[in-house]
Amino acid sequence: MVRVVFLSENDGAIIQTSGLTKKYGDFAAVDGVDLSIKPGEIFGLLGPNGAGKTTLISMLCTTVMPSSGSASINSFDVVARPGDVRRNIGIVFQEQSLDDRLTGRENLELHATLYGLDAATASQRIASVLDLVELKDKADALVRTYSGGMRRRLEIGRGLVHYPKVLFLDEPTIGLDPQTREHIWAYVKDLAKREQITILMTTHYMEEAEMLCTRIAIIDHGKIIALGTPDELKSMLGGETVVLKLRDADTPAVREKVQATFPDAKLFDGSMVLSVKAAEKEISGVLEQARSAGIDVLETSMHRPTLNDVFLKLTGREIRDEKAGTADAMRAFGRMHRH
Amino acid sequence: MTMKNEVMGVYAVWLREFKRFYRDRGNLLGSVARPLMWFLIIGGGLGAAGQQATGGFSYFTFIAPGIIGMTVLFTSLFQGVSVIWDREFGFLKEMLVAPISRVSIVIGKALGGATSSLLQSLLIIGVAYAVGVTMPIAGALAMLPLIVVISVGFTALGLTIASFMDTMEGFNVIMNFIVMPMFLLSGALFPIAATGGLMATAVYLDPMTYGVEALRYAAIGVSSVSPVVSLAVVFAFTAAMSVVATVAFSRRK
Numbered sequence A: 001m002v003r004v005v006f007l008s009e010n011d012g013a014i015i016q017t018s019g020l021t022k023k024y025g026d027f028a029a030v031d032g033v034d035l036s037i038k039p040g041e042i043f044g045l046l047g048p049n050g051a052g053k054t055t056l057i058s059m060l061c062t063t064v065m066p067s068s069g070s071a072s073i074n075s076f077d078v079v080a081r082p083g084d085v086r087r088n089i090g091i092v093f094q095e096q097s098l099d100d101r102l103t104g105r106e107n108l109e110l111h112a113t114l115y116g117l118d119a120a121t122a123s124q125r126i127a128s129v130l131d132l133v134e135l136k137d138k139a140d141a142l143v144r145t146y147s148g149g150m151r152r153r154l155e156i157g158r159g160l161v162h163y164p165k166v167l168f169l170d171e172p173t174i175g176l177d178p179q180t181r182e183h184i185w186a187y188v189k190d191l192a193k194r195e196q197i198t199i200l201m202t203t204h205y206m207e208e209a210e211m212l213c214t215r216i217a218i219i220d221h222g223k224i225i226a227l228g229t230p231d232e233l234k235s236m237l238g239g240e241t242v243v244l245k246l247r248d249a250d251t252p253a254v255r256e257k258v259q260a261t262f263p264d265a266k267l268f269d270g271s272m273v274l275s276v277k278a279a280e281k282e283i284s285g286v287l288e289q290a291r292s293a294g295i296d297v298l299e300t301s302m303h304r305p306t307l308n309d310v311f312l313k314l315t316g317r318e319i320r321d322e323k324a325g326t327a328d329a330m331r332a333f334g335r336m337h338r339h
Numbered sequence B: 001m002t003m004k005n006e007v008m009g010v011y012a013v014w015l016r017e018f019k020r021f022y023r024d025r026g027n028l029l030g031s032v033a034r035p036l037m038w039f040l041i042i043g044g045g046l047g048a049a050g051q052q053a054t055g056g057f058s059y060f061t062f063i064a065p066g067i068i069g070m071t072v073l074f075t076s077l078f079q080g081v082s083v084i085w086d087r088e089f090g091f092l093k094e095m096l097v098a099p100i101s102r103v104s105i106v107i108g109k110a111l112g113g114a115t116s117s118l119l120q121s122l123l124i125i126g127v128a129y130a131v132g133v134t135m136p137i138a139g140a141l142a143m144l145p146l147i148v149v150i151s152v153g154f155t156a157l158g159l160t161i162a163s164f165m166d167t168m169e170g171f172n173v174i175m176n177f178i179v180m181p182m183f184l185l186s187g188a189l190f191p192i193a194a195t196g197g198l199m200a201t202a203v204y205l206d207p208m209t210y211g212v213e214a215l216r217y218a219a220i221g222v223s224s225v226s227p228v229v230s231l232a233v234v235f236a237f238t239a240a241m242s243v244v245a246t247v248a249f250s251r252r253k
C-alpha cells in the first residue's frame, strides 16, 4: 500500500525533494525546493555563493537535518532511513575532507574499506583513480605534503572509488586547470554511463555545466528560480543574436535607417543587436539588408546565449564573484567571437 | 552482509586511529618522557618528603599504577576529543556519509583509544621497571585488560564532550576543569584513605579514582576501595559512557 504511494509519488525519480527547507534561525538557506531527478541524469545546480547548494546536498547526504519538507534517495527518506540513503550515495565535498596524516593511497584504502569493497576490487579501483587524478607518483606521500590542487584531485579520486547509485559533486573541479578538468569530466561521464550512476553536481564553470548536464536548476537565495535543459534555459533569453558595429551609430540619420530596416533591433554603444533564430544562417541576409539600406557596418559578430547570460539575467549576478552589471553592453549581449 | 560492512567500518576507523597514533613520534616520545618526569620529579620529591601510607611499597611502586592510569585517562580523552579536529579539518564528513552506523564509528574510535592506551602503558611499564619499581610481572599483565576497559570509558567521555563542542575553543576549559581535576583527585599520586571531608567526597565522586584503585590492586595487590567495588564502578562507567557517547554522537543538526 505504502509502496504504491511511494512509487507513484516518486514517478521513477531517484532523487526526489518536496518543499525541502533548511532554516538557520530565521534565515532560510534552502527554501522549499522541489526536485525530481531521474536515474542516469547528470543534473546541475547553479547558483551564486551562498545560494544554498551545499546545504541542499548536505540534506540529501543525511549530514544536515531538513527543517521541513522531505527528500528521498532511491525511495529512501533522508530523515527516516539515513543508513539506507548512505548505502546509495557517494560525494565529493566542496571543502577539504581528507586525513592529511595519512598518505593519498591510505585515504583511498580507508574509503574503500568504509564502503565495503573487497581487496581485489579496491586495489584495482584505487590504481585506476590514482591514474586518473595523476597522483600515482605521490600516492605514498602524506597528504599534508600535497599542494592544494593535489588534494582536490585526491578528493575527486576518492569519490570515484566506490560506485554509488547517486553521486554528489559539490564544485569538485574548482581551481583545477582546464586540461585536468576536461579529462576528469570525460572519465566521470563515461563512468556514470557505464555504471548507471546518477549525478547531482554544482560547478562554477558554466561551460562544464553546459557540456555535461542533462538538466540544470538555477538556485538563488535557497529557491529554484529556473529549471530545464541547457537549451531550454538559453531559449529563455530569446535565442541567438547578431551584433553589428555601425559607423556613426549615434547620429539620428543612422538611427532612423536602423529603425526603418530592423524594427526589432536595439542599439547599444554603437552596435545594433538583433535577435534571430539561427544567427549563422541569417547573418548574410541581415548584412545584405543593411547594405541596401545604406547602413555602414564596421564589424559583425554572432552570439548564442550562454548559461552565463541566463544566470546573469535571472540573478543579476555573474556566477563567479566578478563584478556584475558593468556598462559594457557587449558583455550582456554580444560576447564577441563565440561561434 | 551489513554486519560485515559494520565490522569493516570499525576496522577502518580503528586502523586510521592506530596509524595516526604511531606516526605521531613526538607524542610517542612524550608518552615515555612524561611518566619518566613524573617518576623522577614527583616520585623523587614526594617520596623523599616522607614515608606515607603506601602499604609498605616504595613511593615509586605506589604511583606506578597511578601514572599508568593518568596516561590512559589523557590518551583516551584526547583520542575521543580528537573528533573536534576531525570536524575542523573536514575528515569527519567522510566518516559521517559512509554507509556504516554511528555506533561503528564510536566503537572504532574507542578501540583506537584503547590501543593507544595499551601501547603507551606497555612503554610506561618498561620505564617503571627501569626506575626500580618492584611490581610482579603477573601484576603488570593483570593491568592490561583493565586498561582496555578504562580506556574505552574515557574515550567515550571524550567523544561525548566533542559531540557538544563545535570548535576547539572550549578545549582549555575541558583540560582545566575536567581532565586535571579527574587526574589529581583520583589518588594516582596519594593514598586516598588519607583524605577527609569535602576532599574525600570529591575523590569518591571521581570515576578515575576507581580506575586507579583497580589498577593498583591488579599491579601490587593494595587498594583503599574494595577491588569488587572498583571493578563494578569501572565497568558501569564504561558501559554508561559508551551509551551516552553513541547517543550524543548520533545527534544530527
Ligand SMILES: Nc1ncnc2c1ncn2[C@@H]1O[C@H](COP(=O)(O)OP(=O)(O)O)[C@@H](O)[C@H]1O
Pocket (backbone or CB within 6 Å): A024, A029, A047, A048, A049, A050, A051, A052, A053, A054, A055, A056
Ligand atoms: N551551519 C550554518 N549555520 C548558519 N548558516 C549557515 C550554515 N551553513 C550554511 N549557512 C548559510 O546558508 C547559506 C547557504 O550556504 P551554502 O549552502 O554553503 O551555499 P552555496 O553552497 O550555494 O555557496 C549561506 O548564506 C550560509 O552562510
Ligand SMILES: [Mg+2]
Pocket (backbone or CB within 6 Å): A053, A054, A055, A094, A170
Ligand atoms: Mg557550496
